[in-house]
Structure formats: C-alpha cells, structure tokens
Amino acid sequence: MSKTSKTTMPAGKKAAAKAASGKIAAKKPQAMMQAAVSKKAPVAAAKKPAVAAKTTVSKKVAVAKATVAKKAAAAKAVVAKTTSAAKATVAKKAAVANAKVAKKAVVAKAMVAKKAAVAKAKVTKKVAAVKATGAKKAAVAKAAVAKKTAVAKTGVAKKAAKAVPSPSYDKAGLKKIAAAKRAWEKGALAKSNQRMKQRREAFFTDSGIPIPDLATPAERPREDYLRDLGFPGEYPFTRGPQASMYRGRHWTMRQFAGFGTPADTNARFKYLLEHGMTGLSTAFDMPALMGYDADHPMSRGEVGKEGVAVSSLADFEILYGGIPLDQVTTSMTINASAIYALACYVVTAEKQGIGPEKLGGTIQADILKEYIAQKEWIVPPRPAVRIVIDMIEWASEHMPKFNPISISGYHIREAGATAVQELAFTLADGIGYVEECVARGMNVDDFAPRLSFFWDVHNDFFEEVAKFRAARRIWARVLRDRFGAKDPRSWMLRTHAQTAGVSLTAQQPYNNVVRVALQAFAAVCGGTQSLHTNSLDETYALPTEDSVTIALRTQQIIANESGADRVVDPLGGSYYIEYLTDEMEKRAMEYIDRIHDMGGIIRAVEEGYPQKEIAESAFRHQKEVESKDRIIVGVNAFQSDKETPIDLLKIDDALAHEQIARLLQVKASRDAAAHQAALEAVEKAAESGENLMPSVLDAVRAYATLGEVCDVFRKVFGTYREVGRF
DSSP: OOOOGGOOOOOOHHHHHHHHTTTTTTTHHHHHHHHHHHHHHHHHHHHHHHHHHHHHHHHHHHHHHHHHHHHHHHHHHHHHHHHHHHHHHHHHHHHHHHHHHHHHHHHHHHHHHHHHHHHHHHHHHHHHHHHHHHHHHHHHHHHHHHHHHHHHHHHHHHHHHSOOOSSSSSSHHHHHHHHHHHIIIIIIIIHHHHHHOOSSSOBBBOOOOOOOOOOOOOGTOOOHHHHHTOOTTTTTTTTOSSSGGGGGGGOOOOOOESSSSSSHHHHHHHHHHHTTEEEEEEBBOHHHHHHHTTTTTTGGGTTSSSOOOOOHHHHHHHTTTTTTTTEEEEEEEEOOHHHHHHHHHHHHHHHHHGGGGGEEEEEEHHHHHHHIIIOOOOOHHHHHHHHHHHHHHHHHOTTTTSSSSSEOOOHHTTTTHHHHHHHHHHHHHHHHHHHHHHHTTTHHHHHHHGEEEEEEOOOOOOOOOHHHHHHHHHHHHIIIEEEEEEEEHHHOOOEEEEOOOOGSSSSTTHHHHHHHHHHHHHHHTTSHHHHHOOTTTTTTSSSOOOHHHHHHHHHHHHHHSGGGSSSTTTTTTTTTHHHHHHHHHHHHHHHHHHHHHHHHHHHHHTTTHHHHHHHHHHHHHHHHHTTTTOOBBTTBBOOOOOOOOOOOOOTHHHHHHHHHHHHHHHHHHHHHHHHHHHHHHHHHHHHHHSSSSSHHHHHHHOOOOOOHHHHHHHHHOOOOOOOOOO
C-alpha cells in the first residue's frame, strides 16, 4: 500500500487493532508504542468531560461577557441618560441664573440712572441756586451802590451849595471886565466887522460848542482856581496827572503794530524798538478779535490782514520771542476775546521766567464800546461785562503793574461821535465797570488805580486839549465823591491816545502827515501818558516800514524840538481853553446823568441810546462835508487831479496756509486728555460764576486754542445779534 493510501485512525483504535492481531509481541518498538498508547488511552478517555467543561466554561464566559457587556451598555446608557439630565438641569439652572443676573443688571442700571438723574438735578438745582444767590447778591450790592451813589450825589450837591466860593476874580473886577468887553464889542469889533464881515454869523467847535468873539474872565464868572484847576499831580488833576509831567520823562511812544504771522510782527516790534519806540502795541487780526481760529471757515480771507494772526499759545511765544517782557510795557488791542490774550501773555512771560507781578502794560478789554461803536462781540453784553470784571478782579490781585482794561473812546469817536459824546460815553462806560466791580464786593481803591483810558485825537486842536483836561476832572470828582475812593491814585485818570485814523484821507495822502502832527501836538498839550501816531498810508492799508518811521519821528520831533515837553499844561489858564474845558465837562455830565437815570450804561446800550446819538452825529457831519460847511483839504476843497502814488504793504495770502499748518501741528501734538479737562473746567467756571481767569490760564497752558475757549463762551452764554433801532 502506498503511503498515500493509508487510512488514518485514532491512536487508541490503532493500538487495540494491533493488539488484537497479535503482531505487537513480534515487533518490540511497536509493543512499546502500543504500551504507551495503552497507557494514554485512559487519559484521553478522561479528557472528554474536561472538554465539555471547557466548553461550558467558554460558554459561561461568553454569557458572562455578554452579561457584562449588556450591563456595561445598560450602565453606559444610564450614565448617558444621567449626564444628559444633569446637563439639562445645569443648563436650566444657568439660564435661570442668567435671567436673574440680567434682571438684577437692569434693575441696577435703572437705579444708577435714577441716582445719576437725581444727582444731576441736585447739581442743576445747586447751580441755579448759586446763580440766583449771585444774582440776588449782585442786585443787593447794586442797589446799595445806587443808594450810596444817590446819597453821594445829594451830598455833593449839598456840599457844593453850602461851599463858600473862592472865586479867582472879585465881582467888581469881573463887572469891570464885562463892561470893558461890551465896549470893545461896540467899538473896535463893530468897526472891524463893518470893514470886513466875519466869515460866519457864529462859530462853533466840532462838537457844536459856541465860540465867543473873545474869551475873557467874564466868560467864567464862577471860576474857582483851587476847585477847578488846582495843581498838576493833585486833585482834580485838570492840569495833569503828574506833578512834573514831561519834565520827568516823555510820554510812552507806542506805535500800533501787527500784521501777517507772529514772526512778521515780532520783526516789526524789534525794528521799532531799535528806532526809539518805548512800548509795544499789538494789533490782532479780525479772526482773533471775533474769537475764531485761523482754520475756521469764518476766518477765510482775513488771516493776518488787519493785524497779527494768533490762534494759540504757540503763536504768542513767537510773537513776543526774544523780547524781555519785564523790561517793556505792552498794549494789546483786543476786546471780546481779551481774556484769552491776557492769559497767553501771562503764560508766555511765565515761560520766560517772569511772574505776572512784573508785567506792565495794558489790554483794551473794553467790551461796552464794542456794542456802542466797533461791533466786534461774541456773547451778549451782560456776560461779556462779567468776563471783563473777572479779568479786573484777577489782575488786581496778581498784576499790580498792569492795566486790565483800557476804556476806549477811540472807537466811539471813529464811529462818528463828537468830542463831547466821546468824553461822555467813554466815562459812562468807566462808571459802569466801577459799578460792576463794587457790586461784586471789590474795594474801589483795590482796582481803580489800574483803570486806564484811551482817547481819539481829532483836528479841532483846542477842543481836543480841553477834552483831556475835562476828562481828568470829571473822573476825579466821580471816583472821590460818587464812589468814595480814598486813594488819590484812584482819582487819577491816566490815558493813552491815538491820532484820528478816520481823519486821514486817501486823496493827497501826504497831507495826512500834517494832520497827524497837529493831532499829536494836541494830545501832548492835553497831557497824555502814551501816544500812537497814525501813518500816512493807513487810509489804504497797514503801514509800511517807511511810513511808520515818519509817524514815530513826528512824536520824537514834538518831544525834542517843540518845547511842549518843557512846561506842564502849556495852555492852562488860557481863557479859551478854560472856557472849553468847562463846557466839555458840563455837556458830558448831562449825558452821564441821563444814562444814570436810564439805569446805567449797560441798560442804555441795550436800549441803543449811545448808538442812536452817535449815528445822528455822523449823519450831521457827513451833511456838513457834502454842503461844504465843513472843509476837508483835498476832499471837498483844494482838490487835485494829480495822482499821488505811495507804496503799500501787501499781505501775502500764502501766510494763511502757514498759520493753519502751525495750528494743526499744535492740535496734533498736545496732551488730548489735559486739553479736554481744561476746556471742561472753563465751561464749569462759566456756568458756576467762578472767576474765569484761572481756568482760562490752565486751558492756555494745555494749548487749547482761542477759538476753542471762545466756543465754550458761545455754548454757555449764547451769541449776540444787535437789534436795529433806527
């Protein structure tokens, strides 16, 4: 049998088969194998239950595994179910919690808003209460001042009535002079008139004061020298505010300068100082005067044209750069935005290491004359006056050498007023400021010595001289007798003067040099402390360097060659000058008393009274020019067809771009937070009635611009528009 055909059988069966066939004993190895098989057979038989058991175990294991898996799955399902439920519970709780939080937040927000509203209402109420209290106090103080004034007026009148006159001439002497004059009139004068008729039936000054044929002591029968004239440097200061006047030192020669950029004007300042000018005078451009920055749409076409362009402290630093401000005095002609200019001047000096107590000079800040004449305002009259009083109050404490206001008749006269009206309305403005300061609680002697005045000097030489003398006398009497000032410095009217720009003509412009010389001489004979002489080309434009030099030389010739500086009050005692001085005082006081009866100058301005009077005078003047009752050389007489070309100063429009670029650089480089906080402080002070100077100074230090500060005033106080009354 081939190996491949053998049938395979189990080892036990094979051994049994071989044993049965008897073949095992014959072959020993086979026997051994058979024995082994026999030996193993019971083991194999014994293995059958083990397999079964193994199967059972496997089965049980499988069942157990299945059970475990089932339980695990069940447990997993339970866990999943539990987790899901827990999550749902957590989500539900979270939603509930969120809802509670949101509800609480809404409630809290509402409470905060409610509290804020309550707090705001309290603040508003307090502010209103403060304002009301302030207004009440002001009203009470004002009433007290009015009462005192009335008492003072009555007292003055009683004293005057009881005063024993000490006339300069005895009655008999006056009668003798009057009789002699009548004889002269019937004799020599009558014969002269027959031979050569007088040009007019009657003569008048430019203000309409009748001029006598001849002034004598008979025209002043009540003259009391000590009462009305006195001595220079003493009450009533008619003959001069200083005892020795120009023998001590000449008046301050202060040429008005300002054009283009701050650098342009700084160069002009230095040129004039090098040529003998003794004080600075700054003209600002129209945007600065109206409280707008150079980049404001309202400033377009006006930047640097009528004065120097300034928008921030950076401009003032350039304007007065290299000029030791403690060694020169500076005048600044600015009104509605004057508080900003004063703050910039103080901070500029501060950066030079100079304290405000060392600064001398004047800032115009006369807002009342703006409503009367020049019409450059920002806010209504009453808050505007409040700002001026803030300046006076602060300066009286910190700037003892500085005049925080120059009460200006110049612009009143330039608007068409007569000399009498200029005198009356200017002094009425001054009285108004004093009343407001006293109503605030200030002692009159604490501020009155630093009030200054500014007059226009026109062509009627004698009337102009008399105007200065009458102004000093009226002011001395009002301050001493009406306001009860005790300090003689409070009685003293100190003044700057400027020749009349309105008198200059475009026709034959070199005639203006003569007009200016005449007017300047009148100011000196009247006793001014400071003088600006106009340049011949100012009827066309800002002055050139050559023309302003001629104007300055005019003052220097009067000071050094005319002899007017060698005598005090050179025309004092002239019958005509003393007659005119009396007339000016009497006519001005009639206006002042009328304004007092109206309730004061602020009320009169609101009623348009001074404006109406000036408009009527301007109309009369123009009619006189057109009818040739008033001759103006080169205009309505002695005309010439010949053209007189003169050089004119032209301002380049490109400077506006330069100015705006510097302004934008300032805005970009300043500390935004400090700047914002400073402006908010200005607003708070404006609303609360606090003095504005400290907050405006801080705003300037933070480089807040002129326009930004004035915008705060516009926001708090509102703007003003004049109501036409003609």
